[in-house]
Structures are given as structure tokens and as C-alpha cells.
Amino acid sequence: MTLFEPAACQVDVAAGTMSGATGRYQKRLADLVGLYADDAAFQAALSMSNNPVVYDVADFRPSAKSGDLIFGITRMSPGLIGEEFYLTRGHIHAVADRPEIYYGQAGQGLMLMESPDGETRVVEMQAQTICYVPPYWIHRSVNTGTTDFVMVFSYPADSGQDYGIIEKSSGMRHRVLRGGPNGWQLAENKDYQPRSSAAIAAVMTS
Amino acid sequence: MTLFEPAACQVDVAAGTMSGATGRYQKRLADLVGLYADDAAFQAALSMSNNPVVYDVADFRPSAKSGDLIFGITRMSPGLIGEEFYLTRGHIHAVADRPEIYYGQAGQGLMLMESPDGETRVVEMQAQTICYVPPYWIHRSVNTGTTDFVMVFSYPADSGQDYGIIEKSSGMRHRVLRGGPNGWQLAENKDYQPRSSAAIAAVMTS
Numbered sequence: 097m098t099l100f101e102p103a104a105c106q107v108d109v110a111a112g113t114m115s116g117a118t119g120r121y122q123k124r125l126a127d128l129v130g131l132y133a134d135d136a137a138f139q140a141a142l143s144m145s146n147n148p149v150v151y152d153v154a155d156f157r158p159s160a161k162s163g164d165l166i167f168g169i170t171r172m173s174p175g176l177i178g179e180e181f182y183l184t185r186g187h188i189h190a191v192a193d194r195p196e197i198y199y200g201q202a203g204q205g206l207m208l209m210e211s212p213d214g215e216t217r218v219v220e221m222q223a224q225t226i227c228y229v230p231p232y233w234i235h236r237s238v239n240t241g242t243t244d245f246v247m248v249f250s251y252p253a254d255s256g257q258d259y260g261i262i263e264k265s266s267g268m269r270h271r272v273l274r275g276g277p278n279g280w281q282l283a284e285n286k287d288y289q290p291r292s293s294a295a296i297a298a299v300m301t302s
Numbered sequence: 303m304t305l306f307e308p309a310a311c312q313v314d315v316a317a318g319t320m321s322g323a324t325g326r327y328q329k330r331l332a333d334l335v336g337l338y339a340d341d342a343a344f345q346a347a348l349s350m351s352n353n354p355v356v357y358d359v360a361d362f363r364p365s366a367k368s369g370d371l372i373f374g375i376t377r378m379s380p381g382l383i384g385e386e387f388y389l390t391r392g393h394i395h396a397v398a399d400r401p402e403i404y405y406g407q408a409g410q411g412l413m414l415m416e417s418p419d420g421e422t423r424v425v426e427m428q429a430q431t432i433c434y435v436p437p438y439w440i441h442r443s444v445n446t447g448t449t450d451f452v453m454v455f456s457y458p459a460d461s462g463q464d465y466g467i468i469e470k471s472s473g474m475r476h477r478v479l480r481g482g483p484n485g486w487q488l489a490e491n492k493d494y495q496p497r498s499s500a501a502i503a504a505v506m507t508s
Contacts, residue, residue, distance in 0.1 A: 164401055228308060
């Protein structure tokens with residue numbers, strides 16, 4: 097009988113990394129073109145910088161089988177494009193009824209969530225906050241602090257990621273800007289295109 | 303469209319607890335009768351104490367649906383019965399191909415794992431160690447330190463727990479005793495009854 101061998105990974109909270117990862121990727125500012133409201137500020141930030149890393153991810157993927165689990169770590173740099181905080185690209189799961197669990201390790205941030213029919217939810221996260229993103233919620237992380245925002249995550253191995261859903265609606269319904277009593281505030285995304293009933297139904301059966 | 307609402311739980315590492323849990327249970331020493339090698343030491347420990355809590359668990363269970371996730375926190379007290387460290391009852395998943403992820407938060411301990419055909423694996427855990435318990439591995443946690451051993455965990459919502467598999471083999475093949483260069487050592491469990499080929503095959507198809 098050949099079984100998959102147990103594994104151990106050590107998280108380095110300060111570095112936002114994890115030993116033993118089977119995969120890693122990073123997103124630099126230029127990879128995130130079109131995601132921010134203020135395109136002039138985006139171009140200025142790009143031209144005044146060396147295309148900085150906005151976030152990086154390391155994960156452990158034992159398999160893609162239904163019933164298995166993937167886990168990993170995300171580290172997000174602090175920063176603003178105009179008044180809008182650095183964010184991840186965001187996704188819904190390709191198998192849309194798959195949830196995800198995020199566990200804050202360092203820094204300050206938000207889990208910004210949107211239902212297919214355009215309801216917004218926000219969970220404020222700091223070290224030791226666990227956020228449960230239920231099935232069918234589009235989700236994106238935002239660093240609202242001034243230091244690295246680090247989270248460990250886990251999701252079903254057969255979830256997949258659909259990044260196109262946010263692009264098709266010209267972004268999520270809300271943006272996260274500087275301001276407000278906790279340092280952040282939501283603003284309507286003027287470009288947002290609500291999903292049609294057919295598009296919502298397609299998500300709910302995917 | 304009614305979706306399950308996002309949730310946030312705050313972990314208190316020092317207390318080994320989590321806010322927002324939907325369920326909690328605890329195991330006291332008397333609940334663990336028969337698990338330890340030294341029955342006289344067990345009875346003495348019981349009679350000299352007020353039936354202490356050996357471990358407690360708080361979890362968040364959004365559903366039991368395939369594809370969903372359960373998460374929670376385990377806090378284990380430090381202690382010895384004779385030379386044997388405090389342990390959890392241990393289980394294999396009722397749906398045996400479901401994995402589990404444990405994330406060390408405080409203290410020192412082990413994840414003791416056994417394959418259906420009797421191979422043992424050990425992962426040493428401390429704060430920020432993530433242990434991936436792959437499909438089909440029986441697993442039990444052991445506090446090898448002198449302080450609370452705390453872990454956060456996540457597993458597929460349809461996994462279930464089969465505690466009987468350990469009872470049927472009169473325990474796991476190895477016990478964890480005081481000693482060794484890292485403070486612990488494995489010892490053969492003299493009562494251990496290896497599983498039959500038929501029993502192994504039954505696990506591998508469950």
C-alpha cells in the first residue's frame with residue numbers, strides 16, 4: 097500500500113513565507129494594471145518605482161482530487177494607488193460552491209467579498225483572525241495597514257480559481273479607500289457592471 | 303439568493319480558544335481510560351486529581367456538505383501518565399480519503415500517524431508548524447511539552463471521525479514516552495493488534 101506521506105511546513109510570519117511549499121508565485125504592480133480606480137496614479141506609481149512586488153503566495157498542493165486540501169501563505173505589501181489600498185486580483189472558485197479559510201498572521205487587512213448578485217461583505221483581519229469565505233462568494237484581500245499583511249489559507253483541492261468573474265463586471269462593486277474610523281472606507285466602483293440573472297444562475301450551478 | 307454568510311473567529315493563542323465557535327467539547331482524564339500503557343499510574347493520577355481536562359476543542363461547522371470545510375482549535379494540557387505523554391483519543395476519517403491540516407500555535411507536541419497497515423510517522427510540532435495529514439492516515443496528537451499545546455485545524459466537512467479503528471487494534475502501534483534527545487521517544491505498544499488484510503482493504507475503500 098503506497099500512501100501519500102505526511103508533510104510539515106514551517107511558517108515564517110515575519111517573512112510571510114513557508115518552508116516545504118510545492119509552488120510559489122508573485123504579482124508585481126504591472127501585473128495588476130486595470131484593477132485600480134486611478135489609472136494616472138497607477139502609471140505614476142509604476143514609473144516612479146521598480147515594479148514592486150504587491151503580493152506573493154506559497155502553497156502546498158498534495159493533489160487536485162476532490163476531498164483533498166491545499167494550503168499556503170499570502171504576503172501582501174502595504175501601499176496605495178491614489179487613495180486605494182493594495183489588493184489581490186481576487187477570484188471565485190471555478191467550482192463555485194467551494195469555500196476558503198484565511199487565517200491572519202500579521203498586519204492589518206480586509207477580506208472583501210461579493211455575492212454573485214452584488215452584495216458586499218467585509219471582514220476585518222489582523223493576527224489570529226480566521227475568516228470563513230463561504231461557497232459562492234467572490235473574494236479579494238486588501239492590505240489596509242502600513243506593514244506586510246500575512247495570511248495562511250486552506251481550500252478544497254478541487255476548487256480552482258476563476259479570475260475572469262471580476263474582470264467581466266469591471267471590478268468588484270466596492271473599492272477600499274483610505275479614510276473612515278478604522279483607516280479604510282468602501283466606495284462604489286463607478287465602472288461596476290452588475291451580473292445578469294443568467295450570469296448569476298450560471299455561477300450558482302458551476 | 304440566500305447564501306451562507308461570511309464568518310470571522312478570533313483565536314486566543316494563550317487561552318487556546320476561538321470566538322464564534324459553533325461547537326465545543328472537552329475530554330477529561332476519566333474519558334481516556336484504557337488509552338495509556340500504565341493502568342496503575344492512570345488510576346493513581348485519577349485518584350490524586352480532580353479529573354482534569356486533558357484537551358478541549360472548539361470548532362466552526364458551516365455544514366456537513368461535501369466540498370465544505372470545518373475548522374477549529376485544540377488545546378491540550380501538559381501531563382504524563384507514568385512515562386507516557388497526554389494524548390488525544392485519535393481517529394481516522396470515516397471517509398478515509400479525507401486529509402486534515404493542523405497548524406501549531408503554542409507549545410510542543412507531535413502528530414502521531416499510522417497507516418492502516420501499521421507504518422508509523424511522526425511530525426514534531428511547535429508554533430507555526432503546519433502538518434498535513436494525508437488521506438488514510440490514523441492520527442493522534444501528543445503534548446510532549448510542559449505547557450499547553452495549541453493547534454488550529456481544518457478538514458473537509460464530510461470527513462467524519464472513526465474513533466473505533468484505534469480501539470479495535472488495542473491502541474496505535476507506538477506510544478510516546480518521555481526520553482530521547484528531543485524529550486520524547488517511541489515505544490512499541492505491546493497490546494497492538496495489526497489489522498487483517500480484509501480490515502485494511504475495508505479502510506482503503508471507505
